[in-house]
Amino acid sequence: MKSKNNSLNAGGFAHPKFSDETILNINSDDISVIRFENVQVRIVKINNNPWFVAKDVCDALQLTNSRAALLALDEDEKDVSLIYTLGGNQKLNIISESGFYKLIARSRKATTKGTFAHRFTNWVFRDVIPSIRKTGAYGVPFSALNDFTKRQQQYQITASKHGRDLQSCKQKKADLQREERELWKKYQPDFLDGEIH
Template sequence: MTSNIVPFEFDGAQVRVVTIDGDPWFVGTDVTRILGYANPSDALQRIDDDDLRFATLALSEGSREVSRLRPLVNESGVYALAFGSTLPRAVDFRRWVTREVLPSIRRTGSYGTPALTGPALMAAALIEAQAVLEAREAQVAELTPRAEAWDALAATDGDYSMRDAAQILCRDHGIDIGQNRLSKRLREIGWVDPAGIPYQRHVDLGRLRSRARYYTHARTQERVLADPQIRVTPKGIADLRTILATKENVA
Protein backbone atom coordinates (compact mmCIF):
# COMPACT_ATOMS: atom_id res chain seq x y z
CA MET A 1 0.00 0.00 0.00
CA THR A 2 1.28 3.48 -0.95
CA SER A 3 1.10 6.40 1.47
CA ASN A 4 1.01 10.11 0.62
CA ILE A 5 4.00 11.62 -1.13
CA VAL A 6 6.24 13.57 1.25
CA PRO A 7 8.32 16.39 -0.29
CA PHE A 8 11.76 17.24 1.11
CA GLU A 9 14.15 19.97 0.01
CA PHE A 10 17.92 19.73 -0.55
CA ASP A 11 19.78 22.91 -1.53
CA GLY A 12 16.60 24.38 -3.01
CA ALA A 13 15.75 21.26 -5.02
CA GLN A 14 12.75 19.06 -4.25
CA VAL A 15 13.13 15.38 -3.39
CA ARG A 16 9.86 13.48 -3.12
CA VAL A 17 9.56 10.33 -1.05
CA VAL A 18 6.71 7.83 -0.94
CA THR A 19 6.30 4.98 1.56
CA ILE A 20 5.34 1.65 0.03
CA ASP A 21 4.67 -1.35 2.28
CA GLY A 22 6.42 0.48 5.11
CA ASP A 23 9.60 1.28 3.16
CA PRO A 24 10.65 4.70 1.79
CA TRP A 25 11.13 5.05 -1.97
CA PHE A 26 12.63 8.16 -3.54
CA VAL A 27 11.47 9.57 -6.89
CA GLY A 28 14.37 8.53 -9.10
CA THR A 29 14.36 11.58 -11.36
CA ASP A 30 14.57 13.88 -8.33
CA VAL A 31 17.68 12.04 -7.09
CA THR A 32 19.44 11.89 -10.47
CA ARG A 33 18.80 15.59 -11.10
CA ILE A 34 20.35 16.61 -7.78
CA LEU A 35 23.34 14.32 -8.35
CA GLY A 36 24.02 15.84 -11.77
CA TYR A 37 23.31 12.89 -14.04
CA ALA A 38 23.04 14.10 -17.65
CA ASN A 39 21.06 10.99 -18.61
CA PRO A 40 18.74 10.01 -15.72
CA SER A 41 17.26 7.02 -17.57
CA ASP A 42 20.70 5.51 -18.17
CA ALA A 43 21.72 6.07 -14.54
CA LEU A 44 18.54 4.42 -13.23
CA GLN A 45 18.96 1.43 -15.54
CA ARG A 46 22.27 0.69 -13.81
CA ILE A 47 20.59 0.32 -10.42
CA ASP A 48 20.21 -3.23 -9.15
CA ASP A 49 16.75 -4.67 -9.85
CA ASP A 50 16.06 -5.07 -6.12
CA ASP A 51 16.63 -1.34 -5.56
CA LEU A 52 14.45 0.00 -8.39
CA ARG A 53 10.71 -0.19 -8.91
CA PHE A 54 7.99 1.71 -10.78
CA ALA A 55 4.71 3.11 -9.51
CA THR A 56 2.01 5.35 -10.92
CA LEU A 57 2.20 8.65 -9.03
CA ALA A 58 0.49 12.00 -9.51
CA LEU A 59 3.24 14.64 -9.25
CA SER A 60 3.38 18.33 -10.01
CA GLU A 61 4.96 19.16 -13.35
CA GLY A 62 5.03 22.90 -13.82
CA SER A 63 1.56 24.31 -13.18
CA ARG A 64 -0.29 21.00 -13.40
CA GLU A 65 -0.37 17.60 -11.75
CA VAL A 66 0.44 14.64 -13.98
CA SER A 67 -0.24 11.00 -13.12
CA ARG A 68 2.08 8.50 -14.79
CA LEU A 69 4.45 5.60 -14.17
CA ARG A 70 7.57 6.84 -12.39
CA PRO A 71 10.89 5.25 -11.34
CA LEU A 72 11.52 4.91 -7.61
CA VAL A 73 14.74 3.95 -5.79
CA ASN A 74 15.12 2.69 -2.24
CA GLU A 75 17.81 3.63 0.28
CA SER A 76 20.35 1.27 -1.28
CA GLY A 77 19.57 2.70 -4.72
CA VAL A 78 20.17 6.23 -3.44
CA TYR A 79 23.60 5.16 -2.14
CA ALA A 80 24.46 3.56 -5.49
CA LEU A 81 23.50 6.74 -7.37
CA ALA A 82 25.45 8.90 -4.91
CA PHE A 83 28.54 6.70 -5.26
CA GLY A 84 28.33 6.90 -9.06
CA SER A 85 27.98 10.69 -9.12
CA THR A 86 31.03 12.84 -9.92
CA LEU A 87 29.69 15.84 -8.00
CA PRO A 88 31.26 16.69 -4.61
CA ARG A 89 27.75 17.41 -3.30
CA ALA A 90 26.94 13.69 -3.58
CA VAL A 91 28.54 13.12 -0.17
CA ASP A 92 26.45 15.90 1.39
CA PHE A 93 23.32 14.52 -0.26
CA ARG A 94 23.92 11.02 1.11
CA ARG A 95 24.44 12.44 4.58
CA TRP A 96 21.29 14.54 4.25
CA VAL A 97 19.27 11.45 3.34
CA THR A 98 20.57 9.42 6.29
CA ARG A 99 20.56 12.23 8.87
CA GLU A 100 17.43 14.19 7.97
CA VAL A 101 15.09 12.45 5.53
CA LEU A 102 15.10 8.92 6.95
CA PRO A 103 14.89 10.02 10.63
CA SER A 104 11.96 12.26 9.71
CA ILE A 105 10.15 9.34 8.07
CA ARG A 106 10.92 7.07 11.01
CA ARG A 107 9.32 9.54 13.41
CA THR A 108 6.01 8.95 11.65
CA GLY A 109 6.21 5.30 12.62
CA SER A 110 5.97 4.10 9.02
CA TYR A 111 9.60 3.15 8.58
CA GLY A 112 11.74 1.14 10.97
CA THR A 113 15.47 1.62 11.39
CA PRO A 114 17.16 -0.68 8.86
CA ALA A 115 20.33 -2.64 9.49
CA LEU A 116 22.38 -1.84 6.40
CA THR A 117 24.02 -4.87 4.85
CA GLY A 118 25.55 -5.89 1.55
CA PRO A 119 25.69 -3.28 -1.24
CA ALA A 120 23.96 -0.55 0.80
CA LEU A 121 26.51 -0.86 3.61
CA MET A 122 29.45 -0.98 1.22
CA ALA A 123 28.26 2.03 -0.76
CA ALA A 124 27.75 4.04 2.43
CA ALA A 125 31.18 3.03 3.76
CA LEU A 126 32.90 3.97 0.51
CA ILE A 127 31.19 7.36 0.42
CA GLU A 128 32.26 8.02 4.01
CA ALA A 129 35.82 6.92 3.21
CA GLN A 130 35.86 9.23 0.21
CA ALA A 131 34.61 12.13 2.34
CA VAL A 132 37.34 11.58 4.94
CA LEU A 133 40.03 11.50 2.28
CA GLU A 134 38.69 14.61 0.55
CA ALA A 135 38.64 16.56 3.81
CA ARG A 136 42.13 15.38 4.70
CA GLU A 137 43.64 16.33 1.35
CA ALA A 138 41.33 19.26 0.53
CA GLN A 139 40.50 17.82 -2.88
CA VAL A 140 36.71 17.75 -2.98
CA ALA A 141 36.62 17.12 -6.73
CA GLU A 142 38.75 13.98 -6.58
CA LEU A 143 37.26 11.25 -8.77
CA THR A 144 39.64 8.32 -8.37
CA PRO A 145 39.13 6.16 -5.26
CA ARG A 146 42.22 6.04 -3.06
CA ALA A 147 43.97 2.80 -2.18
CA GLU A 148 42.40 3.01 1.27
CA ALA A 149 38.91 3.02 -0.24
CA TRP A 150 39.67 -0.08 -2.31
CA ASP A 151 41.15 -1.79 0.75
CA ALA A 152 38.01 -0.94 2.70
CA LEU A 153 35.87 -2.38 -0.09
CA ALA A 154 37.82 -5.65 -0.16
CA ALA A 155 37.41 -6.05 3.60
CA THR A 156 33.61 -5.78 3.57
CA ASP A 157 30.98 -8.48 3.07
CA GLY A 158 28.12 -8.72 0.57
CA ASP A 159 28.06 -8.78 -3.23
CA TYR A 160 27.23 -6.67 -6.30
CA SER A 161 25.38 -7.27 -9.54
CA MET A 162 27.50 -7.30 -12.71
CA ARG A 163 26.14 -3.89 -13.63
CA ASP A 164 27.05 -2.32 -10.29
CA ALA A 165 30.45 -4.06 -10.24
CA ALA A 166 31.29 -2.58 -13.66
CA GLN A 167 30.21 0.87 -12.49
CA ILE A 168 32.44 0.67 -9.42
CA LEU A 169 35.42 -0.53 -11.48
CA CYS A 170 34.98 2.44 -13.81
CA ARG A 171 35.66 4.76 -10.88
CA ASP A 172 39.32 3.87 -11.51
CA HIS A 173 40.49 6.19 -14.29
CA GLY A 174 42.46 3.37 -15.90
CA ILE A 175 39.41 1.14 -16.37
CA ASP A 176 36.59 1.56 -18.89
CA ILE A 177 34.22 -1.39 -18.83
CA GLY A 178 30.50 -2.09 -18.96
CA GLN A 179 28.32 -4.97 -17.84
CA ASN A 180 28.59 -6.96 -21.10
CA ARG A 181 32.35 -6.47 -21.44
CA LEU A 182 32.82 -7.46 -17.80
CA SER A 183 30.88 -10.68 -18.42
CA LYS A 184 33.11 -11.42 -21.42
CA ARG A 185 36.24 -10.61 -19.41
CA LEU A 186 35.25 -13.03 -16.65
CA ARG A 187 35.09 -15.80 -19.24
CA GLU A 188 38.45 -14.77 -20.72
CA ILE A 189 40.28 -14.86 -17.38
CA GLY A 190 38.67 -18.15 -16.41
CA TRP A 191 36.41 -17.03 -13.58
CA VAL A 192 33.22 -18.34 -15.22
CA ASP A 193 32.49 -21.09 -17.73
CA PRO A 194 31.17 -20.46 -21.30
CA ALA A 195 27.61 -20.56 -19.94
CA GLY A 196 28.43 -17.84 -17.43
CA ILE A 197 28.42 -20.10 -14.36
CA PRO A 198 31.15 -19.26 -11.79
CA TYR A 199 33.88 -21.86 -11.41
CA GLN A 200 33.92 -23.29 -7.90
CA ARG A 201 37.53 -22.22 -7.38
CA HIS A 202 36.61 -18.55 -7.61
CA VAL A 203 33.57 -19.07 -5.41
CA ASP A 204 35.85 -20.68 -2.81
CA LEU A 205 38.31 -17.78 -3.17
CA GLY A 206 35.49 -15.41 -2.27
CA ARG A 207 35.45 -13.62 -5.62
CA LEU A 208 32.07 -14.66 -7.02
CA ARG A 209 28.68 -15.86 -5.82
CA SER A 210 25.49 -17.09 -7.46
CA ARG A 211 22.01 -15.88 -6.55
CA ALA A 212 19.01 -18.05 -7.34
CA ARG A 213 16.37 -16.45 -9.55
CA TYR A 214 12.79 -17.43 -10.24
CA TYR A 215 10.06 -16.44 -12.67
CA THR A 216 6.36 -17.19 -12.99
CA HIS A 217 5.49 -19.44 -15.94
CA ALA A 218 3.05 -17.56 -18.18
CA ARG A 219 0.80 -20.57 -18.82
CA THR A 220 0.96 -22.63 -15.63
CA GLN A 221 1.62 -19.70 -13.24
CA GLU A 222 4.11 -21.95 -11.46
CA ARG A 223 7.28 -20.54 -9.90
CA VAL A 224 10.17 -21.78 -12.05
CA LEU A 225 13.89 -21.71 -11.25
CA ALA A 226 15.81 -19.61 -13.80
CA ASP A 227 19.54 -19.39 -14.52
CA PRO A 228 21.39 -18.03 -11.48
CA GLN A 229 22.56 -14.43 -11.35
CA ILE A 230 26.31 -13.88 -11.03
CA ARG A 231 27.25 -11.64 -8.10
CA VAL A 232 30.73 -10.14 -7.64
CA THR A 233 32.02 -9.83 -4.08
CA PRO A 234 34.09 -6.87 -2.82
CA LYS A 235 37.19 -9.11 -2.94
CA GLY A 236 36.31 -10.00 -6.53
CA ILE A 237 36.03 -6.33 -7.48
CA ALA A 238 39.38 -5.56 -5.86
CA ASP A 239 41.05 -8.47 -7.70
CA LEU A 240 39.40 -7.46 -10.99
CA ARG A 241 40.68 -3.91 -10.55
CA THR A 242 44.24 -5.23 -10.32
CA ILE A 243 43.78 -7.50 -13.35
CA LEU A 244 42.04 -4.90 -15.53
CA ALA A 245 44.34 -2.03 -14.57
CA THR A 246 47.49 -4.02 -15.38
CA LYS A 247 45.97 -5.89 -18.36
CA GLU A 248 47.05 -9.22 -16.89
CA ASN A 249 45.21 -12.36 -18.01
CA VAL A 250 45.65 -14.08 -14.68
CA ALA A 251 43.02 -16.51 -13.38
Protein backbone atom coordinates (compact mmCIF):
# COMPACT_ATOMS: atom_id res chain seq x y z
CA MET A 1 0.00 0.00 0.00
CA LYS A 2 1.37 3.41 -0.88
CA SER A 3 0.79 6.61 1.01
CA LYS A 4 -0.11 9.96 -0.55
CA ASN A 5 3.52 10.79 -1.24
CA ASN A 6 4.04 7.44 -3.05
CA SER A 7 6.66 6.19 -0.62
CA LEU A 8 6.38 2.98 1.32
CA ASN A 9 5.94 3.28 5.07
CA ALA A 10 6.24 0.96 8.06
CA GLY A 11 7.83 -1.95 6.24
CA GLY A 12 5.50 -1.69 3.27
CA PHE A 13 2.31 -1.02 5.18
CA ALA A 14 0.91 2.48 5.41
CA HIS A 15 -0.92 3.24 8.61
CA PRO A 16 -4.62 3.73 7.97
CA LYS A 17 -5.97 7.27 8.05
CA PHE A 18 -8.99 7.32 10.31
CA SER A 19 -12.29 8.99 9.62
CA ASP A 20 -14.06 11.04 12.28
CA GLU A 21 -16.54 8.19 12.66
CA THR A 22 -13.79 5.72 13.57
CA ILE A 23 -12.10 8.17 15.90
CA LEU A 24 -15.29 8.89 17.81
CA ASN A 25 -15.76 5.20 18.61
CA ILE A 26 -12.76 5.00 20.94
CA ASN A 27 -13.90 4.04 24.42
CA SER A 28 -12.16 3.41 27.72
CA ASP A 29 -11.80 -0.32 26.97
CA ASP A 30 -9.47 0.59 24.08
CA ILE A 31 -7.13 2.65 26.29
CA SER A 32 -4.37 1.34 28.53
CA VAL A 33 -1.80 3.15 30.64
CA ILE A 34 1.87 2.42 31.22
CA ARG A 35 3.71 4.18 33.99
CA PHE A 36 7.41 4.74 34.51
CA GLU A 37 8.78 6.78 37.42
CA ASN A 38 5.41 8.51 37.87
CA VAL A 39 5.09 9.46 34.18
CA GLN A 40 2.06 7.90 32.50
CA VAL A 41 1.73 7.18 28.80
CA ARG A 42 -1.74 6.44 27.48
CA ILE A 43 -2.02 3.96 24.63
CA VAL A 44 -5.10 3.80 22.42
CA LYS A 45 -5.91 0.63 20.53
CA ILE A 46 -7.23 1.43 17.05
CA ASN A 47 -7.84 -1.47 14.66
CA ASN A 48 -5.73 -3.61 17.03
CA ASN A 49 -2.74 -1.27 16.61
CA PRO A 50 -1.27 0.79 19.45
CA TRP A 51 -1.39 4.58 19.11
CA PHE A 52 0.29 6.67 21.79
CA VAL A 53 -0.94 9.99 23.20
CA ALA A 54 1.66 12.39 21.79
CA LYS A 55 1.77 14.71 24.81
CA ASP A 56 2.53 11.78 27.13
CA VAL A 57 5.34 10.52 24.87
CA CYS A 58 6.86 13.99 24.49
CA ASP A 59 6.77 14.47 28.27
CA ALA A 60 8.47 11.10 28.81
CA LEU A 61 11.16 11.92 26.24
CA GLN A 62 11.57 15.43 27.69
CA LEU A 63 10.72 17.00 24.33
CA THR A 64 9.75 20.60 25.08
CA ASN A 65 8.47 21.41 21.60
CA SER A 66 5.91 18.68 20.94
CA ARG A 67 4.56 20.58 17.92
CA ALA A 68 7.95 20.40 16.18
CA ALA A 69 8.30 16.75 17.15
CA LEU A 70 4.94 15.94 15.52
CA LEU A 71 5.72 17.99 12.41
CA ALA A 72 8.82 15.82 11.88
CA LEU A 73 6.67 12.67 11.64
CA ASP A 74 5.09 11.42 8.42
CA GLU A 75 1.38 12.17 8.00
CA ASP A 76 0.41 8.51 8.43
CA GLU A 77 2.24 8.40 11.79
CA LYS A 78 0.10 11.02 13.52
CA ASP A 79 -3.56 11.79 13.92
CA VAL A 80 -6.04 13.46 16.24
CA SER A 81 -8.46 11.37 18.25
CA LEU A 82 -11.36 11.99 20.58
CA ILE A 83 -10.31 10.15 23.73
CA TYR A 84 -12.11 9.71 27.02
CA THR A 85 -10.18 11.31 29.90
CA LEU A 86 -11.10 11.89 33.52
CA GLY A 87 -12.15 15.40 32.47
CA GLY A 88 -14.42 14.07 29.71
CA ASN A 89 -13.79 13.52 26.01
CA GLN A 90 -10.87 15.49 24.59
CA LYS A 91 -9.25 15.75 21.18
CA LEU A 92 -5.67 14.58 21.59
CA ASN A 93 -2.80 14.13 19.17
CA ILE A 94 -1.82 10.50 18.83
CA ILE A 95 1.16 8.86 17.16
CA SER A 96 1.52 5.41 15.64
CA GLU A 97 3.95 2.80 16.90
CA SER A 98 6.46 3.68 14.18
CA GLY A 99 6.07 7.37 15.06
CA PHE A 100 6.73 6.51 18.70
CA TYR A 101 9.96 4.72 17.77
CA LYS A 102 11.00 7.61 15.50
CA LEU A 103 10.57 10.10 18.33
CA ILE A 104 12.72 7.91 20.57
CA ALA A 105 15.39 7.56 17.89
CA ARG A 106 15.45 11.30 17.19
CA SER A 107 15.47 12.42 20.83
CA ARG A 108 18.89 13.65 21.97
CA LYS A 109 17.97 13.17 25.61
CA ALA A 110 16.92 9.56 24.97
CA THR A 111 20.51 8.81 23.99
CA THR A 112 22.12 10.84 26.79
CA LYS A 113 22.94 8.59 29.73
CA GLY A 114 21.62 9.70 33.08
CA THR A 115 18.57 11.54 31.73
CA PHE A 116 15.01 10.52 32.46
CA ALA A 117 14.40 10.13 28.71
CA HIS A 118 17.30 7.65 28.51
CA ARG A 119 15.94 5.59 31.42
CA PHE A 120 12.45 5.68 29.86
CA THR A 121 13.81 4.55 26.49
CA ASN A 122 15.74 1.68 28.07
CA TRP A 123 12.61 0.63 29.95
CA VAL A 124 10.53 0.68 26.73
CA PHE A 125 13.05 -1.43 24.80
CA ARG A 126 14.02 -3.77 27.66
CA ASP A 127 10.71 -4.32 29.45
CA VAL A 128 7.66 -3.03 27.60
CA ILE A 129 8.32 -4.30 24.07
CA PRO A 130 9.46 -7.80 25.16
CA SER A 131 6.36 -8.07 27.38
CA ILE A 132 4.08 -7.03 24.52
CA ARG A 133 5.75 -9.56 22.23
CA LYS A 134 5.30 -12.35 24.81
CA THR A 135 1.86 -11.52 26.24
CA GLY A 136 0.28 -9.13 23.77
CA ALA A 137 -0.15 -6.41 26.40
CA TYR A 138 1.57 -4.13 28.88
CA GLY A 139 0.09 -1.59 31.25
CA VAL A 140 -3.10 -1.21 33.25
CA PRO A 141 -6.37 -1.08 31.28
CA PHE A 142 -7.74 2.47 31.45
CA SER A 143 -11.20 1.30 32.53
CA ALA A 144 -9.74 -0.42 35.63
CA LEU A 145 -7.58 2.60 36.44
CA ASN A 146 -10.48 4.99 35.80
CA ASP A 147 -12.79 3.02 38.10
CA PHE A 148 -10.10 3.01 40.79
CA THR A 149 -9.51 6.77 40.39
CA LYS A 150 -13.22 7.54 40.72
CA ARG A 151 -13.43 5.53 43.94
CA GLN A 152 -10.26 7.20 45.24
CA GLN A 153 -11.79 10.65 44.56
CA GLN A 154 -14.98 9.57 46.34
CA TYR A 155 -12.87 8.52 49.33
CA GLN A 156 -11.27 11.99 49.45
CA ILE A 157 -14.71 13.64 49.45
CA THR A 158 -15.93 11.30 52.19
CA ALA A 159 -12.80 11.82 54.28
CA SER A 160 -13.21 15.61 54.03
CA LYS A 161 -16.86 15.43 55.11
CA HIS A 162 -16.33 13.13 58.06
CA GLY A 163 -12.92 14.22 59.25
CA ARG A 164 -9.56 12.54 59.21
CA ASP A 165 -9.95 10.53 62.38
CA LEU A 166 -12.67 8.20 61.17
CA GLN A 167 -11.39 4.67 61.31
CA SER A 168 -13.54 3.64 58.36
CA CYS A 169 -11.88 6.24 56.13
CA LYS A 170 -8.44 5.09 57.21
CA GLN A 171 -9.35 1.49 56.42
CA LYS A 172 -10.82 2.50 53.04
CA LYS A 173 -7.63 4.41 52.23
CA ALA A 174 -5.50 1.39 53.13
CA ASP A 175 -7.76 -0.83 51.02
CA LEU A 176 -7.43 1.52 48.03
CA GLN A 177 -3.64 1.64 48.38
CA ARG A 178 -3.54 -2.14 48.52
CA GLU A 179 -5.83 -2.35 45.48
CA GLU A 180 -3.60 0.07 43.54
CA ARG A 181 -0.55 -2.08 44.34
CA GLU A 182 -2.45 -5.14 43.12
CA LEU A 183 -3.44 -3.40 39.87
CA TRP A 184 0.15 -2.46 39.14
CA LYS A 185 1.39 -5.88 40.29
CA LYS A 186 -1.05 -7.60 37.94
CA TYR A 187 -0.50 -5.43 34.87
CA GLN A 188 2.95 -3.90 35.32
CA PRO A 189 4.86 -5.79 38.07
CA ASP A 190 8.22 -4.12 37.42
CA PHE A 191 6.74 -0.78 38.48
CA LEU A 192 6.43 -1.86 42.12
CA ASP A 193 10.12 -1.49 42.83
CA GLY A 194 9.44 0.81 45.78
CA GLU A 195 7.41 3.43 43.92
CA ILE A 196 3.90 2.92 45.38
CA HIS A 197 3.54 2.93 49.14
